[in-house]
Amino acid sequence: MKELATHHHDSILGDFLPKARNLIWLIALGFVVKYTVVAFFYPFFFIFVIGLGGIREKIKNDHRVFYFSLLVISGLSLLYIHIIDDWIMQYRFLAIVIFPSCIFLGFGLERILRFLQVRFALKESIALIVVALLILVSGLPKNLKARETDKAIFRQIGELIAKREGNHRVIKVAAASSKVHKWVSFYANLKYPGVFCAQDSGTIGEDYSQFVKHLIQNEIRYFLWEENRWPAEKIDFIHTQYRQDFKELGRWHHPDTERIILFEVIGSK
Numbered sequence: 001m002k003e004l005a006t007h008h009h010d011s012i013l014g015d016f017l018p019k020a021r022n023l024i025w026l027i028a029l030g031f032v033v034k035y036t037v038v039a040f041f042y043p044f045f046f047i048f049v050i051g052l053g054g055i056r057e058k059i060k061n062d063h064r065v066f067y068f069s070l071l072v073i074s075g076l077s078l079l080y081i082h083i084i085d086d087w088i089m090q091y092r093f094l095a096i097v098i099f100p101s102c103i104f105l106g107f108g109l110e111r112i113l114r115f116l117q118v119r120f121a122l123k124e125s126i127a128l129i130v131v132a133l134l135i136l137v138s139g140l141p142k143n144l145k146a147r148e149t150d151k152a153i154f155r156q157i158g159e160l161i162a163k164r165e166g167n168h169r170v171i172k173v174a175a176a177s178s179k180v181h182k183w184v185s186f187y188a189n190l191k192y193p194g195v196f197c198a199q200d201s202g203t204i205g206e207d208y209s210q211f212v213k214h215l216i217q218n219e220i221r222y223f224l225w226e227e228n229r230w231p232a233e234k235i236d237f238i239h240t241q242y243r244q245d246f247k248e249l250g251r252w253h254h255p256d257t258e259r260i261i262l263f264e265v266i267g268s269k
Contacts, residue, residue: 028083032076039094040101043135048101051108058107071100153252154180157262158187160250161222167191173198174215174265175224176231180257184224208235212245216267222249223265227258 020027037045059066075097083089109131116127161184165171171188175181185198215223223246225237232238246263253259 024084028080031083031089032080035079035089035091036076036094036097039091040098041139043138044105047108047112048104049108050111051104051106053107053111055104065103068100068103072097072104075100150254151183153254153260154183155187157224157250157252157260158184158190160262161188162191165221167193170194170196171222172218172220173222173224174220176226176229178226178229178257180226180229180254180260181224188222206234208237208240208242211235212265212267215265221265223263225259225261225263227260229257 040048055065055069059069075094078096079089079093082093112131113124113127116122116130117124120127122130161171161173165188167189170192171185173181173185173188175184182198185196189196214220227238230237242263245266247266249262249264251259251261
């Protein structure tokens, strides 16, 4: 970060980076906390925290609790070191923490049920139903809300290709390396019974003629052009005489990539 600061000495980053490099440990800690809370799901994390109450007494009474506590602490420590080393984090990594934490979720539920029974004079079964309903209701807004609806066009493009080709063989789609290319290739080959890798679908090359030649030689019938992903400095495709080699099949728009155009390679038929 000190080296980065020298390249931004005239901007606000020049003042920020030298100070921030001494707080890397805090940023990594924030990573662990943020991902842990979300991976648990907020209501369950709240129950987990409640279950930590009186943990010393529980360890004295049952040494198995110490074993699960050690697993949780070791898992969090391992993730912390991993973040410091690679700065890569996925929610699935938290499995090594969530599984041994189930015992503390149980302790938390016990304390909540006991509180409801004493404070509101509820039967145990009624208190359990109340807690279950609260957990379900807290998750409804997130689960009922449509997510990533804007990405439906990737499926439309893939299904258009699959409809034209069928699924008796692998359908290769040439494009610049991007998530959009992987999504479109996935849906184009969704019903293909074999194994398919979207990263093997084609290459750009150094010039237009080389690019077209590669597509024809490798029997790649489809080309996906993305406005924000296509390396125009190599091949300014949209301003070439592409109509003699490509047939336009459809146009779409997405905020991440701007214009998206699907072409059929004429010479590959």
